[in-house]
Amino acid sequence: MTNDQGHLMIKTALHAGRIMIENGSEVARVEDTIRRIALNAGYPDSKVYVTITGIMMSISGEENAQIEPVTSRSIDLEKITQVNDLSRHFAAHKIDLAQFDDRLTHLDQHPRYFPVWLQLISAGLVSGTLEVVFRGNYPDFLVSCLIGLVGWGVFYGMSQLVRVRFLSEFLAATAIGILAILAVKFQLGTNADDIIIGSVMPLVPGVPLTNAVRDILAGDLVSGIARGMEALMSAIAIGSGIAMILQAM
Known part of the structure; x- marks a missing residue:
């Protein structure tokens, strides 16, 4: 795996985790989702630490640790479900990492709130x-x-x-x-x-x-x-x- 691929994996996993934390997910679910993303991307030895104010992640043996701050929190369980659905699509190889991150960005920028x-x-x-x-x-x-x-x-x-x-x-x-x-x-x-x-x-x-x-x-x-x-x-x-x-x- 290249450093660029590892960087993209961490960026995507942290993006998914931040959306989940911001919208009311419990920490255990976020940790599980991030680890599954890393495993399905070919990084079984990733390290992740999740709190409700920030997420830290790294890959064992590589110098590319990243931190994702969580600055707002609300309740939108539909967003959490959509992130989990995207994670499952990635696990089934229906989308790649780049597409996964793009769809997370679209989800983050175009929330579908009830009127x-x-x-x-x-x-x-x-x-x-x-x-x-x-x-x-x-x-x-x-x-x-x-x-x-x-x-x-x-x-x-x-x-x-x-x-x-x-x-x-x-x-x-x-x-x-x-x-x-x-x-x-x-x-x-x-x-x-x-x-x-x-x-x-x-x-x-x-x-x-x-x-x-x-x-x-x-x-x-x-x-x-x-x-x-x-x-x-x-x-x-x-x-x-x-x-x-x-x-x-």
Whole structure:
């Protein structure tokens, strides 16, 4: 294998790993995918170290180690699936390394997000449904749907303006708290606590918390603790927004 081929393999593997980490994959899955790419490219002795803030990889006996920083994190499980599909195509020799890297670049630059209107409707339905499941309050189903929809709209809008996830969650939770209290005040709802519980559910960091537990159980303590702190900060931001409104109103 040439040095250029090894360089391209590491570049492609790190590219795939970064996309997976950025979109919510657990560390063990990323490590497995990178190792499979290296093995299928003819490098069975590659070394890889993955955290949620960066990935390091090298080939034993060669001086071409590379580091790929991870600067943003969100949730897009479809991207993770697409990266895994490309890895399988590479393993089956349907594409070569250059094509693999090109398709990863296209995937990275042209994300296929669900349209905003569908995200809003989904957030509303999740809010109302979970409000009924957790609290059994059927009269507040529709108002929970509406407030959950608005809360997600605030979160989405602020995320586009300010690249600070915790601030977006705080402001969204604040909006939910205000609307829930006003809904009860104007007799559009019956219980503000139930409405708030349902409406904040789309904001709850369920995937990061689950991945934190999985990483810790798999022995990836650094990434597990980091993910856990990230989920905790999100929970604190949401709780602080609600608490501030309940205290003020």
